[in-house]
Amino acid sequence: MTAETTASVAEWREALREHLGSDLVLTERDQMVAYCRDWHGDVTTDAVAVLRPRSTEQVAAAVKLCRNLGLAIVPQGGNTGLVLGAIPDAGQGQVVLSLERMNRIRQIDADDFSAVVEAGCILSELKDAIADKGMFFPLALGAQGTCRIGGNVSTNAGGINVLRYGMTRELIFGLEVVLPDGSIFDGLSTLRKDNRGIDLKQLFIGAEGTLGIITAISVKLTPYPDQVATALLGLASLDDAIKLFRRARRDCCDLMSAFEFMPPLAFTLAKEAMPDLPIPIAADYPAYVLMEISGSGLVDIDDLMGRFLEAVMEEGIVLDGTIAASQTQARNLWLIREGMNEGQAKRGMHLRTDVSVKLSQLAAFVADAEKAVEDAVPGVVCVSYGHVGDGNVHLNVLPAAHATPDERVEQIYKAKGAINAVLDEYQGSISAEHGIGRLKRGDFEVRLSPVRRQLLTAIKHAIDPDLVMNPGCQLNFSVNS
Amino acid sequence: MTAETTASVAEWREALREHLGSDLVLTERDQMVAYCRDWHGDVTTDAVAVLRPRSTEQVAAAVKLCRNLGLAIVPQGGNTGLVLGAIPDAGQGQVVLSLERMNRIRQIDADDFSAVVEAGCILSELKDAIADKGMFFPLALGAQGTCRIGGNVSTNAGGINVLRYGMTRELIFGLEVVLPDGSIFDGLSTLRKDNRGIDLKQLFIGAEGTLGIITAISVKLTPYPDQVATALLGLASLDDAIKLFRRARRDCCDLMSAFEFMPPLAFTLAKEAMPDLPIPIAADYPAYVLMEISGSGLVDIDDLMGRFLEAVMEEGIVLDGTIAASQTQARNLWLIREGMNEGQAKRGMHLRTDVSVKLSQLAAFVADAEKAVEDAVPGVVCVSYGHVGDGNVHLNVLPAAHATPDERVEQIYKAKGAINAVLDEYQGSISAEHGIGRLKRGDFEVRLSPVRRQLLTAIKHAIDPDLVMNPGCQLNFSVNS
Numbered sequence: 001m002t003a004e005t006t007a008s009v010a011e012w013r014e015a016l017r018e019h020l021g022s023d024l025v026l027t028e029r030d031q032m033v034a035y036c037r038d039w040h041g042d043v044t045t046d047a048v049a050v051l052r053p054r055s056t057e058q059v060a061a062a063v064k065l066c067r068n069l070g071l072a073i074v075p076q077g078g079n080t081g082l083v084l085g086a087i088p089d090a091g092q093g094q095v096v097l098s099l100e101r102m103n104r105i106r107q108i109d110a111d112d113f114s115a116v117v118e119a120g121c122i123l124s125e126l127k128d129a130i131a132d133k134g135m136f137f138p139l140a141l142g143a144q145g146t147c148r149i150g151g152n153v154s155t156n157a158g159g160i161n162v163l164r165y166g167m168t169r170e171l172i173f174g175l176e177v178v179l180p181d182g183s184i185f186d187g188l189s190t191l192r193k194d195n196r197g198i199d200l201k202q203l204f205i206g207a208e209g210t211l212g213i214i215t216a217i218s219v220k221l222t223p224y225p226d227q228v229a230t231a232l233l234g235l236a237s238l239d240d241a242i243k244l245f246r247r248a249r250r251d252c253c254d255l256m257s258a259f260e261f262m263p264p265l266a267f268t269l270a271k272e273a274m275p276d277l278p279i280p281i282a283a284d285y286p287a288y289v290l291m292e293i294s295g296s297g298l299v300d301i302d303d304l305m306g307r308f309l310e311a312v313m314e315e316g317i318v319l320d321g322t323i324a325a326s327q328t329q330a331r332n333l334w335l336i337r338e339g340m341n342e343g344q345a346k347r348g349m350h351l352r353t354d355v356s357v358k359l360s361q362l363a364a365f366v367a368d369a370e371k372a373v374e375d376a377v378p379g380v381v382c383v384s385y386g387h388v389g390d391g392n393v394h395l396n397v398l399p400a401a402h403a404t405p406d407e408r409v410e411q412i413y414k415a416k417g418a419i420n421a422v423l424d425e426y427q428g429s430i431s432a433e434h435g436i437g438r439l440k441r442g443d444f445e446v447r448l449s450p451v452r453r454q455l456l457t458a459i460k461h462a463i464d465p466d467l468v469m470n471p472g473c474q475l476n477f478s479v480n481s
Numbered sequence: 482m483t484a485e486t487t488a489s490v491a492e493w494r495e496a497l498r499e500h501l502g503s504d505l506v507l508t509e510r511d512q513m514v515a516y517c518r519d520w521h522g523d524v525t526t527d528a529v530a531v532l533r534p535r536s537t538e539q540v541a542a543a544v545k546l547c548r549n550l551g552l553a554i555v556p557q558g559g560n561t562g563l564v565l566g567a568i569p570d571a572g573q574g575q576v577v578l579s580l581e582r583m584n585r586i587r588q589i590d591a592d593d594f595s596a597v598v599e600a601g602c603i604l605s606e607l608k609d610a611i612a613d614k615g616m617f618f619p620l621a622l623g624a625q626g627t628c629r630i631g632g633n634v635s636t637n638a639g640g641i642n643v644l645r646y647g648m649t650r651e652l653i654f655g656l657e658v659v660l661p662d663g664s665i666f667d668g669l670s671t672l673r674k675d676n677r678g679i680d681l682k683q684l685f686i687g688a689e690g691t692l693g694i695i696t697a698i699s700v701k702l703t704p705y706p707d708q709v710a711t712a713l714l715g716l717a718s719l720d721d722a723i724k725l726f727r728r729a730r731r732d733c734c735d736l737m738s739a740f741e742f743m744p745p746l747a748f749t750l751a752k753e754a755m756p757d758l759p760i761p762i763a764a765d766y767p768a769y770v771l772m773e774i775s776g777s778g779l780v781d782i783d784d785l786m787g788r789f790l791e792a793v794m795e796e797g798i799v800l801d802g803t804i805a806a807s808q809t810q811a812r813n814l815w816l817i818r819e820g821m822n823e824g825q826a827k828r829g830m831h832l833r834t835d836v837s838v839k840l841s842q843l844a845a846f847v848a849d850a851e852k853a854v855e856d857a858v859p860g861v862v863c864v865s866y867g868h869v870g871d872g873n874v875h876l877n878v879l880p881a882a883h884a885t886p887d888e889r890v891e892q893i894y895k896a897k898g899a900i901n902a903v904l905d906e907y908q909g910s911i912s913a914e915h916g917i918g919r920l921k922r923g924d925f926e927v928r929l930s931p932v933r934r935q936l937l938t939a940i941k942h943a944i945d946p947d948l949v950m951n952p953g954c955q956l957n958f959s960v961n962s
Contacts, residue, residue, distance in 0.1 A: 111727065111841035134731075156676050164735075167676070170651055183932050193648070193837045193871040194910040195637050195687060196925055197917045197955045200936055202683035206676060223731040246592065250615075250704040251778035254645075254735045297732035298788050299780060307779050356674045360592035390674040429675040436678045444677055451664050455681055455944065462943035463936065474678045 009092065012048050012069055016095070019065050024058065026050040035096045036087050039080050039143075042349075046091025047074070054101045056176060056184060056215045063213065063468075064182035066095060072471045073097050075209035077119060077151025080143040082352070083437025085155065085208040089472045099150050102215060110135055113221045114173060114190035119150025119214050126219070135221040138165035138257075142338060150214045156206035158433030160258045163389035165222070167433070168205065175201040176216040180464040190218045203459070208435055209470040211463045225257070225294035229305035230330040234285030234320035238384075239363040241289050244317050245389050248291065251308050255299065258292035260337055261388040269343025269383070270336045277335055280322045289318075289388070290337055337385075344383060344396060349405070351397040351412040355423050356432035359391040369395055369422040376418040377411045392432035395419055436474045445475060490573065493529050493550055497576070500546050505539065507531040516577045517568050520561050520624075523830075527572025528555070535582045537657060537665060537696045544694065544949075545663035547576060553952045554578050556690035558600060558632025561624040563833070564918025566636065566689040570953045580631050583696060591616055594702045595654060595671040600631025600695050607700070616702040619646035619738075623819060631695045637687035639914030641739045641773075644870035646703075648914070649686065656682040657697040661945040671699045684940070689916055690951040692944045706738070706775035710786035711811040715766030715801035719865075720844040722770050725798050726870050729772065732789050736780065739773035741818055742869040750824025750864070751817045758816055761803045770799075770869070771818055818866075825864060825877060830886070832878040832893040836904050837913035840872040850876055850903040857899040858892045873913035876900055917955045926956060 013027045026032055027049045037044040048071060053059045066073050072094045076086040088094040099120035106116040110133040117126055123144040127137050139152060141159040151157075153175065157168045165171060173192065177185040187201050204211055235241050241261050248256050267283045281288070293308075295301050305323060312318045324330035344350055357365045370382045379400040386393040397415040399408040420430060420443065436444045448456075453475075460467070460477050467478055494508045507513055508530045518525040529552060534540045547554050553575045557567040569575035580601035587597040591614040598607055604625040608618050620633060622640040632638075634656065638649045646652060654673065658666040668682050685692055716722050722742050729737050748764045762769075774789075776782050786804060793799045805811035825831055838846045851863045860881040867874040878896040880889040901911060901924065917925045929937075934956075941948070941958050948959055 109839075109841060112839050113730070114839075156680075158674060158676065162674065166651065167674070169680070170647065179932070179936075183935075185932050185936065186930065187933075189908065189910075190839055191837050191872060191910050191913075192840065193639060193643065193868070193873045193913040195639065195648070195914050195916055196910055196912050198684065198688050198692075198937060198940065199637075199650070199686070200933065203679060203940075205680070207679050211679075223734070225734075249594070253704070253706075253776040253778050253780050255780070295734040297734050298785055298792075299734050299736070304779055311779075356672050358590070358593050358595075358671055359673065360590060387674070391672060392674045427670065429670075429672050429677055431677050432672075432674040433676050435676055449667065451660070451666050452668075452681065454664075455660075455666065456679060458943040459679065459684075459940065462939040 009048055012071060015069055016049050016051065016065065020051065020058070020062055024052055024062070026052065035076060035079065035098055036091070038084055038087055039082060043084060043087065045088050047088045047094055047096045048092070050096045050098055052098050052101050056178065059097065059178045059213055059215050060182045060184055062097060063178055063180065067180070067182065067466065067468050071095050072468055073213070074470050075099065075154070075213045077148035077154065078122065078143065078146045080147040081151060081155060081437060082434045083439040085435055085437030085473050086151065089438055097213060099148060099215070103148070105129055106216065108133060109190065112190060114218060115221060116188055116190065116216060116218045117149055118216050120148050123147050123149055123152060130221055131224055134224050136224040137171065137219055137221055139168055139171055142341065149217055153205055153214055153217055154207065154209050155435040158387070158392070160260060160387065162387060163259060164254065164257045169202070171220050173218040173220055175204055175214055177204050177212040177214050179212045180466070180468045185212065188216055188218045206435065208437060208473050210460065210473050211469060223296040225296050227296065227301035228292060228294040228330065229301045230292045230324040230333050231305060231309060232281050232322050232333050233289045233291060233318045234281055235287040235289060235318055236285070237363070238287050238366055240317055241287050241388055242359065242363055244289060244312060247312060247317065248308065249389070251311070252293050252304060255293050255295050255301065255304065256291070257294045258290065259389040260290040260386065262288040262290065262337065262340065262385045263383060264288065265381070265383055266336060266340040266385060270339030272346055273339045273342035274335060277339055278332055279336065281320060285319055290333055340385065344398060347398050347401070349408045349412070350399060351415050353395045353416070353419055354392070354432050354434040355395060355419070355428050355430060356390065356392040357423070357426045357428035361426055362388065362391050362393065365422065365426045365428065366393060366395065369419045372418040372422050373397055373415045377414045380411055380415060390432070438472055441474060441476065490529055493552060496550055497530050497532065497546065501532065501539070501543055505533055505543070507533065516557060516560065516579060517572070519565055519568055520563060524565060524568065526569050528569045528575055528577050529573070531577045531579055533579050533582050537659065540578065540659045540694055540696050541663045541665055543578060544659050544661065548661070548663065548947065548949050552576050553949055554694070555951050556580065556635070556694045558629035558635070559603065559624065559627045561628040562632060562636055562918060563915045564920040566916055566918030566951070566954050567632065570919055578694060580629060580696070584629070586610055587697065589614060590671065593671060595699060596702060597669055597671065597697060597699045598630055599697050601629050604628050604630055604633060611702060612705055615705045617705040618652065618700055618702055620649055620652055623822065630698055634686055634695050634698055635688065635690050636916040639868070639873070641741060641868065643868060644740060645735065645738045650683070652701050654699040654701055656685055656695055658685050658693040658695050660693045661947070661949045666693065669697055669699045687916065689918060689954050691941065691954050692950060704777040706777050708777065708782035709773060709775040709811065710782045711773050711805040711814050712786060712790060713762050713803050713814050714770045714772060714799045715762055716768040716770060716799055717766070718844070719768050719847055721798055722768050722869055723840065723844055725770060725793060728793060728798065729789065730870070732792070733774050733785060736774050736776050736782065736785065737772070738775045739771065740870040741771040741867065743769040743771065743818065743821065743866045744864060745769065746862070746864055747817060747821040747866060751820030753827055754820045754823035755816060758820055759813055760817065762801060766800055771814060821866065825879060828879050828882070830889045830893070831880060832896050834876045834897070834900055835873070835913050835915040836876060836900070836909050836911060837871065837873040838904070838907045838909035842907055843869065843872055843874065846903065846907045846909065847874060847876065850900045853899040853903050854878055854896045858895045861892055861896060871913065919953055922955060922957065
């Protein structure tokens, strides 16, 4: 940092405090670090300031001020994103705008199956508040105790219930957004059906803050599913897991709410993180499925699960299985899935991917990609698991235990290259649910067709002509336009 | 038409034939009239030519040529739209581009629950082709034997299954679009989950051809619901119908596929159109609901319907009811709903609306709006019916039988004003499912906030800077920008 920019930073900070009030502005390094470090702690950056407005009007004022000062804005929710979309990449000219203080639930209307929440509301707090009223918001993520709904919408978050309820995009009625010029787009209607032309809110969902700052959301609720049946099943292969999914899709109609695939290594990894976790099934089947059926009202969910499993076990699609007999048992089954993630983290730096292919090609893709990784980087361990029903697999790669940090970086780089090469053959997506952020920008850009690039650039310049909003996220417009 | 423009039209036609080939170009008035007249036959316009390309490349060539010639393009599917979005409004400078010859089903993948179809494919032809493979495409409209899927996507069509499956927007994976500069946006992936940043296809859904021409669509399929239970129920009021909906939403979980409200007048109107139609319920209840539950596989749908109706009749929410005992009986129940529409048409020119309010306010809105109409235009008949579960009501108004054509026009105008004034109080939508087109442009524009107008204008100019695509539809950009 040169003397000149130091002076500018001090001046910027002074101007921010003066116009927004000190209460809204953090500038001390130790206060800002939590907003400038990613969820995994892999990357720590810096910012001119962290702004923490309490209202939509304060967000709008902050945007106008930053624009006048020549500062770019990185919007941030719970900072639980996995692709570096919400932390600055150029600390000398960027502020973080955190929505954490805009965390009110403005309205819950159980008669209308709707609610209106501010962007900074923590996901699980909304879920708890509406459960009391017999309602359910289907977005379900590991980070739900920390992530904030504005971030979920900005990244179009996925999670374990997507196969029944869709991505976040499909769970919302409307948005309030502060645009790059500081004006407020007021689209917080809770109308279930409104077909007045182009649906502007769609642009901001998944834009990761590059077109504006989502400040509030009206969400679509469903009746609370008071019946849940959860089963852990052992199978002969991933191919059989996909066969089972197709069968369950038909037999359980629209009542299946989760269908997660895991390899046997999941149990080892989960035990490494949670040594006391009960594993209620033999750990030597080639493939496992964690399946959930749920519903409210008059449908008998337990009976449905029982009859379904009876049929598929008799036919030999499922070799072994256990159905949770209590909520605690069901929770323990899900802890295997979560423990598997923690176990991977305990093994040190590793490759996390979030790819998707056509459902009908998933088993072939995983086999080809794992083989490509093993050929390219002998000695690493592949852990493939995920949301099979969506064609979405997290094909992660753990470097060998004895690898040095430098070797790990190299192995991860090579493994990612091997996976992406196979993925491209399958015309898959490098980001099924996590988004692009800054982490995947390079991999995104090289796969972008000229027509898509042109459209994205035209839209960016139409809505954010001065490139104020989250520069460097998704695409580097200042370079490419 | 002056001599000068006649010359231009002749020159334009010659240039179109020369560059595209005569086979693709209709210019005779009697050949063009079907493409220049709306579905109800209320409006007939004119065009320089009707272009009928057979491939995406021919669409792209036609767009480039029209652009060079200074001709605007009105894309058209099955021409079943209800808001004049697909017929020209300035015959001297516009061509119709019909997708009717691009009607192939490119691919059906039952293992992947997906299909790829060209925009000109008739909706029912897709539905039939996939039913053979045990699959289902949930879009269900009265016009499904004539409408084409590209039009359904361009208008984000609704229909009777929205409450379970969503609008057309939620039923598609991807789009192929010819953009206003003639380039081709290739987004025909069938990935169920792909979260690579801004979802460009969303812009074209519901844009009614103002941003480009949708040429092909990849669609999301579900297992064919081989069990269907249909019931016609008599109730004490619309308020009770909404109470019943909420109860059914919970008790029947996600298996309810239709919930239509009708007034007793529905039977009279249906009988006027179809005198032999059986009406298997007393016709003197104040309100009726046509309800459908459906599913595939192991859920017992008939049992569910039976237990649900038993409970709600015992509680007095439902006063009387009949469950269809065969497919024929179910079809006849739906014919009452369809006959009601035909009966209205038989009564001559009338007001058709397509409005929505919050579900919890629907009964109050209908009461207030009907009263406002009766106060403003004594002697007319209100017919309110529709998709109650979506908060979407078609509040139609039939002028008195003896009214002259001029009186009808005046009564319709006054009635629409009265309904819209009440709708605005309820913050409702003037278009729940039909779109804006040219018919509702005025009513749309006066309710548009400056921020929305600015965003729509910025996007239009970013993607269609020369205003080539469907001018006059949705917004009049040439005037307002």
